[in-house]
Structure formats: structure tokens, C-alpha cells
Amino acid sequence: TTGPTTELRTDPRAVARAALRACGVDPDRPAPPATSPTTGGAAFDVVSPLDGQVVATVPAAGAADVEAAVAAAHETWLRWRTVPAPVRGRLVRRLGDLLTEHREPLADLIGVEVGKIRSEALGEVQEMVDVCDLAVGLSRQLEGRTLPSERPEHRLSETWHPVGVVGVISAFNFPAAVWAWNAALALVCGDTVVWKPSERTPLVALAASALLERAAAELGMPAGLNRTVVADATGAAPLVDSPLVPVLSATGSERLGREIAPRVAARFGRAILELGGNNAAIVTPSADLDLAVRGIVFAAAGTAGQRCTTLRRLIVHESVADELLARLSTVYSGLRVGDPFDPATLVGPLFSAATHDAMRAAVDEAVAGGGSVVVGGERVAVGPQRAHYVRPAVVEVPAQLDVVRRETFAPVLYVLRYREFEEALALNNDVPQGLSSAVFTRDQREAELFTSVVGSDCGIANVNIGTSGAEIGGAFGGEKSTGGGREAGSDSWRAYMRRATTTVNFSRDLPLAQGVDFGS
Numbered sequence: 001t002t003g004p005t006t007e008l009r010t011d012p013r014a015v016a017r018a019a020l021r022a023c024g025v026d027p028d029r030p031a032p033p034a035t036s037p038t039t040g041g042a043a044f045d046v047v048s049p050l051d052g053q054v055v056a057t058v059p060a061a062g063a064a065d066v067e068a069a070v071a072a073a074h075e076t077w078l079r080w081r082t083v084p085a086p087v088r089g090r091l092v093r094r095l096g097d098l099l100t101e102h103r104e105p106l107a108d109l110i111g112v113e114v115g116k117i118r119s120e121a122l123g124e125v126q127e128m129v130d131v132c133d134l135a136v137g138l139s140r141q142l143e144g145r146t147l148p149s150e151r152p153e154h155r156l157s158e159t160w161h162p163v164g165v166v167g168v169i170s171a172f173n174f175p176a177a178v179w180a181w182n183a184a185l186a187l188v189c190g191d192t193v194v195w196k197p198s199e200r201t202p203l204v205a206l207a208a209s210a211l212l213e214r215a216a217a218e219l220g221m222p223a224g225l226n227r228t229v230v231a232d233a234t235g236a237a238p239l240v241d242s243p244l245v246p247v248l249s250a251t252g253s254e255r256l257g258r259e260i261a262p263r264v265a266a267r268f269g270r271a272i273l274e275l276g277g278n279n280a281a282i283v284t285p286s287a288d289l290d291l292a293v294r295g296i297v298f299a300a301a302g303t304a305g306q307r308c309t310t311l312r313r314l315i316v317h318e319s320v321a322d323e324l325l326a327r328l329s330t331v332y333s334g335l336r337v338g339d340p341f342d343p344a345t346l347v348g349p350l351f352s353a354a355t356h357d358a359m360r361a362a363v364d365e366a367v368a369g370g371g372s373v374v375v376g377g378e379r380v381a382v383g384p385q386r387a388h389y390v391r392p393a394v395v396e397v398p399a400q401l402d403v404v405r406r407e408t409f410a411p412v413l414y415v416l417r418y419r420e421f422e423e424a425l426a427l428n429n430d431v432p433q434g435l436s437s438a439v440f441t442r443d444q445r446e447a448e449l450f451t452s453v454v455g456s457d458c459g460i461a462n463v464n465i466g467t468s469g470a471e472i473g474g475a476f477g478g479e480k481s482t483g484g485g486r487e488a489g490s491d492s493w494r495a496y497m498r499r500a501t502t503t504v505n506f507s508r509d510l511p512l513a514q515g516v517d518f519g520s
């Protein structure tokens, strides 16, 4: 531990209580709306990463509760699917308005539960509002196609129908926005939702679900279109295994994906997977270094390195590496680490002691493999010692070591040097994960190559912008061990619906396709 203890002015418990109340959740008994009391009697303690103390206790849903929530959501779906999509859109529009009105308390809860700095917590709420806007627009555009039939006086067309209950499993680091990406789309698509937030960040989930419930009540729409279940993996089993959940959207570790994907596949369900990332940026000799430094620092140190899109690998041309590292070193040394509610703070706490352990182990492994720490990695004393504040680290490594090829969900940026652009591209792609990637260059040939078929193999390939902070307008997701799912914008909505292909014969004849002759 270095330096003096920085003051922690925020009282997480008081902030959480006031924010829950503002969103219509009883702070003395925080529980999901529209659900019967849970069966187990077990409960989860919510620990704030700001000071390591318990801020609330939430009753745990067991497998029987989750099973009941799925059955109830299915019943609600039978009615909801017949409501016209533009009418469903009104619900999501009202949800977006309520989220906007409650952006401060929602951001408070994200700050208390995750440790996000104010601007990023507000940004997460904005991301929810943005996806509501997108979904409202989509509610009038869930279009099918009419295709040329090979037969005369025939029409070939497709219609998109609601699919049923969509299960959503979300992670601690985007405890509300990932639900909104899924729920806003699912609701306009005519589906209902059962949401299992991380049991370590349930409070903002309870608040967001309460606002949706309020929106539905105000508009005279059904209660329980979304059912939130605060459960662990065992309790959540019905979401994974029930045939009443045709689509399961899961965000989390690669381990989570390996556990659930085969089970969803075994019942022929559809899984939308958003798993790990190990995102790289290439900095070429022509890069605008001022811009690159800013892009790199936000992507690598923002959210204390705990986004799935966090920049974890920097692949720098040898001609600019020394200068870039010197500049990064200066900026990292000055990064304000501390109370995330202090507007001057840029780096809040790590989520947990386990995150801190994983970070230290990763840095040690990189050093043992011949790497050297350029800057950071040390603990910063903020408030009581039960919390884990660190200076984000930059570690230069001689090669893409095993530890570099793994995702460590903490602020460690590995730096590799390259000579030829093709070598940089190969390094970018030579990891199991395939979520996000970036190139900083002013050379159009390099930029085009990076985004071409032989360039980055990731779901996101950016030019002169970091790897994180995607807008919701595009499809979000990645390849390889990232899981292949796509959420949010573009045509991601199709994954939340089923397609019916229809051939209509309006002739007086019965010509068979492929010219088949079957008598008469």
C-alpha cells in the first residue's frame, strides 16, 4: 500500500437506501415486484466494493421459485404476444421515460454495487434509455420479407412472431444495461422476460424491474411481463433447462458459457452468449498519438478494467513504442483512484478481493514470463482496508504469454511490440476470444486491412477509437470463445423472434417446386 489513505466520503448504505426508495423499492425489504415470497429462506448479502461492507440483504430465489417465475411468464406471454407490436412499443417508451426520470438513483445504485465512477454509472443508465429508444422505433419495423416465388401466381413471404419467454442472465459489471438491451427488444418483439441478475448486484435490478412494473401499471398493461429472480447458479437452473425458455441470453465468463451452452443446446433452445473478451489495439507508426493515448486510457483503465470490452493488449509498432509507453506512464501515474462518487475520480474500486487477487497473480505471472511493469498495479489506500483500490497497471511482455491470452477481469494492460503490420494482425487474432479490437492509424491501407476479411477476427473492429464504449445502434457481441451472440442494435432483434415462411398459391393449379411431377 502506498500513499496516504484517501477519504471515502460516500456512505454506500445510506445512498443505496435512498436510491431504492426513490425507485419504489422498500429499502427494508428489497425484493422483486410481482413475485410470490421465495421458498428457500436463504438470502444474499450485497457488499459494496466502496468499503467492503454489506449494504442490503436480498431474499434468494430457489429453483422452485425460478420454475414458477418461468411458468407465470409463459402464461403472461400467451396474452402479450397478441398485443400489436406498436402498442408494446408504448410500454418501452414509458420505461425509457421512467429510466430518464430516475437516472440519478439508478446511477447511485450502480455506483454503490459495482463501484463505477459517476459518469460511467450515468452512462450505463443512458445506454438503457438509448436501447429503449431503439426498441420503440423497432416496434413499427419488425419487418418480414416478400421473396420471388419460382412458381406463377404464388407468393413467398416471411413473418416474424414472438418466441416466448426470454431468459436473461446478466453480470455484475453492467448490472442494468445488459438487461435493458435484452428486455427492451424482447418486450417489443412480444416476448416476456425472466431476469437473473448477478446475485452480487441485485439492487439496481430490483429498482429497474420496479420501474418497468410501474410503466405497465400506468398503461394498463399486464403485470409480470418481466420477472426478476435473485438466484445463484443452482437456483437459476430452470432458466437454462426449461423448454418454456426458448431463448436464453447470458452474459458472463467463458466458464458460464461452457456450463450452460450444452444444456440449452440439448433441449434445442437458442443461446445468445456474451462471454469473455481479450481485446487488443494496434498502434501503427502513423497513429495520432494524442488521440491514441486518450483512447487507450479510457478503454484500459475505465471501469477499473472491468468491462468485457476493456482494452487488455496493446500491440505497438517498435518505432513509436518508447514514446507511447512514456506518455501512458505519465497519464497512469496521475489517474485519480478513489471514491467513485467524487467527480474528480477516474478509477473506482475493484469489484472484490478475488478481483484483486487475480490481478496480482496475473502481473506476477507476466513478470515471471519475462515481462516488466511499466506503471501501476499497486494498492491505493481509500477508506477502510476491506475495499480494493488499485492503480491500473501497464506491463510490457516479450511475447503473447499464456497469461496474456487469458482474460483477467482487472485493469492490466499488456504491451507487445511489432515490426510488420501483418505480425500485429496475427497477434490481435491469436487469442481464444473475439469480442472487440481497434487500430490507431492514419494510413488508410492499414485501416482497411484491419477491418477486412483478413483483418481483425472480432465482432467489433474499430478505427481510431478504443475497444470499449460501443453505441447500442450496432450489433454487440463477438466470435470464438466470446460465444457468437449479438445484442442491441442492427438486426439483433431477430434472435428474439421466430420466423414463419409462408407460400401462398393463388392460382387454379398446383405446380410443385423443383419441377416435381407427381401424376395428374
Ligand code: UN1
Pocket (backbone or CB within 6 Å): 127, 173, 174, 178, 251, 306, 307, 308, 309, 467, 468, 469, 470, 471
Ligand atoms: C460489458 O462489459 O458486458 O461497449 C458490456 C461497451 C458497453 C457494453 C459493455 N457499451 O463497453
